[in-house]
Amino acid sequence: MVGRQKRVLKGEIEEPPTRIDGQPEELVIRTLLDMFPSTLTDFKKVRDGLLRAKIERRDLFKACKSLRDNLGFEHLSMISAVEYDSRFEIVYHITSYEKRLLLELITTTPKDDPSVESISAIWGGANWQEREAFDLMGIKFNNHPNLQRILLPSDYLYHPLRKDFTGGG
Amino acid sequence: MAEMWINMGPQHPMTHGLWNLRIKVDGETIVDAEPEVGYLHRGIEKICENRTYTQIIPISDRLCYGSSMTWSHLYCLTVEDLMGIEVPERAEYIRVAVLEMQRIASHLMWLAAYAADLGAMIGFIYTMRDREIWIDLLQSLTGSRITYNFPRIGGVAHDLPANWDRDALRACDYMDKKLKEYEDIFDGSKVFMMRNEGVGILKKEDALNLGVTGPPLRASGVKYDLRKDQPYSVYPELEFQPCYHTDCDCYARFKVRMDEMAMSCHIIRQAINNMPKGKWRVVSPRNAPVGTGLGRVEDPRGEGMMYVVGDGTDRPYRLKIRSPIFVTVSAAPKMLIGYKVADVVAIMGGLDMCIGETDR
Amino acid sequence: MNLFQFCYGLIHWLVDLINNIWYWLGDHLPWAFGDFFTAVGDFARSHEHIAVMAIILEVLIIVIIALVNVLNFIWLDRKFMGRMFDFYGPYYVGYRIGGWLQNLADGIKLFVKEIITPAKADRIGFFLGPVIFVGSSFAALVTIPLGWDFYIGTNAGPTPPGTFPGVPASALIAFMFFAIAPFSILISGWSSNNKYTLIGGMRSAAQMMSYEIPMLLCVASVVLLAGSFSFHGVVAAQHDIWFAIPLFVGFIVFLVCLVAEVEIQPFDLPEAEAELVEGWTTEYCGMRFGLFMMTSYLRGYIGGALAVALFLGGWQGPGFIPDPIWFLLKAYIVFIIVEWMRWSVPRVRVDQMLNIGWKRLLPLAMLNLFIAAVLKVWGVF
Numbered sequence: 051m052v053g054r055q056k057r058v059l060k061g062e063i064e065e066p067p068t069r070i071d072g073q074p075e076e077l078v079i080r081t082l083l084d085m086f087p088s089t090l091t092d093f094k095k096v097r098d099g100l101l102r103a104k105i106e107r108r109d110l111f112k113a114c115k116s117l118r119d120n121l122g123f124e125h126l127s128m129i130s131a132v133e134y135d136s137r138f139e140i141v142y143h144i145t146s147y148e149k150r151l152l153l154e155l156i157t158t159t160p161k162d163d164p165s166v167e168s169i170s171a172i173w174g175g176a177n178w179q180e181r182e183a184f185d186l187m188g189i190k191f192n193n194h195p196n197l198q199r200i201l202l203p204s205d206y207l208y209h210p211l212r213k214d215f216t217g218g219g
Numbered sequence: 220m221a222e223m224w225i226n227m228g229p230q231h232p233m234t235h236g237l238w239n240l241r242i243k244v245d246g247e248t249i250v251d252a253e254p255e256v257g258y259l260h261r262g263i264e265k266i267c268e269n270r271t272y273t274q275i276i277p278i279s280d281r282l283c284y285g286s287s288m289t290w291s292h293l294y295c296l297t298v299e300d301l302m303g304i305e306v307p308e309r310a311e312y313i314r315v316a317v318l319e320m321q322r323i324a325s326h327l328m329w330l331a332a333y334a335a336d337l338g339a340m341i342g343f344i345y346t347m348r349d350r351e352i353w354i355d356l357l358q359s360l361t362g363s364r365i366t367y368n369f370p371r372i373g374g375v376a377h378d379l380p381a382n383w384d385r386d387a388l389r390a391c392d393y394m395d396k397k398l399k400e401y402e403d404i405f406d407g408s409k410v411f412m413m414r415n416e417g418v419g420i421l422k423k424e425d426a427l428n429l430g431v432t433g434p435p436l437r438a439s440g441v442k443y444d445l446r447k448d449q450p451y452s453v454y455p456e457l458e459f460q461p462c463y464h465t466d467c468d469c470y471a472r473f474k475v476r477m478d479e480m481a482m483s484c485h486i487i488r489q490a491i492n493n494m495p496k497g498k499w500r501v502v503s504p505r506n507a508p509v510g511t512g513l514g515r516v517e518d519p520r521g522e523g524m525m526y527v528v529g530d531g532t533d534r535p536y537r538l539k540i541r542s543p544i545f546v547t548v549s550a551a552p553k554m555l556i557g558y559k560v561a562d563v564v565a566i567m568g569g570l571d572m573c574i575g576e577t578d579r
Numbered sequence: 580m581n582l583f584q585f586c587y588g589l590i591h592w593l594v595d596l597i598n599n600i601w602y603w604l605g606d607h608l609p610w611a612f613g614d615f616f617t618a619v620g621d622f623a624r625s626h627e628h629i630a631v632m633a634i635i636l637e638v639l640i641i642v643i644i645a646l647v648n649v650l651n652f653i654w655l656d657r658k659f660m661g662r663m664f665d666f667y668g669p670y671y672v673g674y675r676i677g678g679w680l681q682n683l684a685d686g687i688k689l690f691v692k693e694i695i696t697p698a699k700a701d702r703i704g705f706f707l708g709p710v711i712f713v714g715s716s717f718a719a720l721v722t723i724p725l726g727w728d729f730y731i732g733t734n735a736g737p738t739p740p741g742t743f744p745g746v747p748a749s750a751l752i753a754f755m756f757f758a759i760a761p762f763s764i765l766i767s768g769w770s771s772n773n774k775y776t777l778i779g780g781m782r783s784a785a786q787m788m789s790y791e792i793p794m795l796l797c798v799a800s801v802v803l804l805a806g807s808f809s810f811h812g813v814v815a816a817q818h819d820i821w822f823a824i825p826l827f828v829g830f831i832v833f834l835v836c837l838v839a840e841v842e843i844q845p846f847d848l849p850e851a852e853a854e855l856v857e858g859w860t861t862e863y864c865g866m867r868f869g870l871f872m873m874t875s876y877l878r879g880y881i882g883g884a885l886a887v888a889l890f891l892g893g894w895q896g897p898g899f900i901p902d903p904i905w906f907l908l909k910a911y912i913v914f915i916i917v918e919w920m921r922w923s924v925p926r927v928r929v930d931q932m933l934n935i936g937w938k939r940l941l942p943l944a945m946l947n948l949f950i951a952a953v954l955k956v957w958g959v960f
Contacts, residue, residue: 176428
């Protein structure tokens with residue numbers, strides 16, 4: 051038969067990934083704290099494989115660039131936008147495949163100026179996620195290649211996920 | 220012939236679900252592509268801010284109707300992380316068994332649509348027939364065929380019915396035989412290979428940068444499976460391997476999904492044979508604490524995530540859903556440019572699009 | 580006694596029967612009417628008249644056999660598809676005979692639909708497209724003999740030695756008519772005034788034309804071995820061994836080309852994918868579309884009959900089965916082989932299909948011709 055490829059199945063048991071507890075997370079924490087001593091706050095290891103940090107929005111682009119280039123965070127998982135009473139929070143979840151880590155990076159913007167630097171030049175996967183945050187929550191991403199509405203019609207006037215939009219149940 | 224933009228969709232037999240693919244063609248070759256989604260946007264994230272935590276479980280089923288058990292399980296994982304609940308072990312094993320069955324059913328549904336688009340009607344009929352076996356098992360457990368409403372915050376809704384594990388093991392044996400038959404139908408067909416080999420190549424660096432996850436990522440050579448590398452639930456105690464190939468084309472994506480089906484049968488057997496006795500659910504508090512919760516699973520289509528913000532009441536303050544297909548489709552132009560119009564079917568079919576989760 | 584003699588005798592008997600009435604009328608009616616009726620009676624008895632009526636009857640017999648077989652093929656196609664896909668085929672209409680009457684039900688449905696011509700379509704081309712398609716297929720049909728004595732011809736007596744009965748060069752004429760089809764497809768596709776039918780029609784015509792050439796090369800090799808362009812000659816030359824056995828490469832190539840000519844899966848790209856509407860027949864409604872469908876299956880029947888006549892020994896078989904039945908039986912077997920392939924294999928992409936036709940089948944057909952030439956030179960045939 052043509053084209054049969056060997057299945058990677060039982061019989062070829064490989065070693066499960068070893069985690070020397072603490073080491074990858076410690077390295078990341080130390081490096082980032084060294085690079086951004088003043089703007090990076092609230093750094094903590096939530097559990098094995100999950101880190102959380104807050105960063106000010108002016109250093110976001112540099113931090114993400116160094117995450118991708120120097121610390122081996124290849125994959126941007128999710129960009130969430132949350133609206134609180136006095137601020138907007140934009141939560142970036144960034145994954146490192148080689149270190150098996152997830153970093154939750156939280157940026158805050160004031161209520162009257164919800165804009166942040168776009169990181170779609172660093173990770174192409176951020177492109178549509180930023181468009182969605184703009185569409186539903188109204189966060190503006192500076193230097194985004196194509197910041198337009200994606201899920202709602204392009205002539206829609208509101209940003210539905212904001213707390214002052216009560217268009218329905 | 221000049222370059223022109225062609226609309227494939229929104230009503231088109233090839234597109235499963237409602238979305239639009241605009242491609243710029245020069246003769247028969249694709250020069251540029253632009254997917255357009257949003258036709259099925261239901262505002263689920265906004266709806267969930269006005270429902271109690273238990274009321275959201277059926278809504279989360281309807282996120283991706285092709286593999287709905289995964290999404291309600293993901294939602295329950297997220298809220299359990301927020302509330303700090305420990306799920307009993309029997310519930311975890313039941314969840315794993317049912318999740319893997321859902322994975323097999325979802326992959327069979329993908330294979331049916333894929334084969335039908337390529338013209339092999341026989342693939343469509345045989346895979347739908349085999350999917351009925353798994354859907355019947357899930358129906359005897361939960362009562363419905365597609366949107367199950369089965370996981371609960373703190374466990375599962377009820378215990379297994381009588382003889383369910385015997386039937387599940389029989390279904391696994393039947394599936395192993397059928398997978399050999401699918402090898403004969405698909406791998407043994409030179410026409411199928413011609414349509415799929417070398418088509419829609421997505422290099423490893425592009426896949427990593429563009430956020431592609433799931434079978435397309437593993438078909439590009441990245442050996443990363445969330446069940447193995449950042450495990451959740453009871454997966455650390457089960458023995459299996461992530462399935463990956465290094466060819467980066469449509470055939471590799473097909474092969475990864477076929478291998479995953481065999482691997483799922485293996486996992487189901489382990490889960491059912493090692494299932495402990497005990498409680499299947501703990502009571503969860505009505506109000507969630509103030510804080511955030513994060514859940515992350517390996518959906519049949521990629522990496523699904525949910526982020527919930529609790530504010531002390533019984534409704535979530537914010538629920539954010541990451542859909543794997545939303546990001547994978549944005550990477551579609553990379554895979555389409557340079558190939559012919561007739562390849563669009565094979566390439567987009569290989570991504571296994573489910574519009575429910577894309578548009579939410 | 581060949582078919583023509585049978586029909587001649589039948590018509591002669593019928594004319595004699597009716598002429599009793601004519602001559603009686605001629606005798607008993609007053610002057611001009613009487614002469615008129617006698618003249619009609621004399622004309623009816625004349626040899627030319629009976630011969631023309633006999634030819635019409637012959638054609639009717641062969642065409643009706645072909646159309647009944649086409650209905651059978653459609654039924655067999657759907658039943659076979661059902662069994663391969665694990666469901667019943669047509670089941671309820673004609674419940675006791677396995678759903679055979681479903682064909683008639685579909686035909687009646689197509690008859691009662693309204694026939695719409697698009698406003699901007701080219702009226703003459705739109706009308707002529709199906710006409711040429713159907714007409715050329717029927718013209719190819721009538722040249723194929725179903726038995727040594729079962730053909731459309733006018734030989735009333737024994738054939739002179741050294742020639743064969745029937746239409747001279749009948750294989751050549753059959754393929755000539757078979758090959759007119761791409762022309763009609765282009766006319767239909769273009770005159771529908773629809774961008775997609777135009778592309779579908781062009782793809783279909785390209786497919787048919789590129790698969791004609793290997794097919795005709797295989798036919799050339801068979802004719803080379805047989806030494807005659809007539810079907811009777813080809814079948815007669817297979818009295819020792821069927822041509823499929825020394826020329827098996829040619830047989831396989833011929834079957835593949837046949838599948839591509841008739842637009843059966845895996846080569847049905849023009850009608851199943853050309854921007855995913857019906858291809859070049861999109862704008863045709865009602866029985867016009869039914870004619871296209873029927874002619875598609877008719878061409879399948881013709882192709883099967885050609886394969887049997889050229890490669891599988893035609894009507895030769897054990898003597899207890901009459902020749903035409905044996906011929907049809909072999910045609911059904913060829914059809915079932917094609918059907919088996921049809922429902923198992925995905926569709927080929929258009930550029931891959933042209934690739935197969937020009938780069939793979941054409942060299943194989945040349946190789947086949949070479950084998951045939953070698954066999955002929957060695958005097959094996």
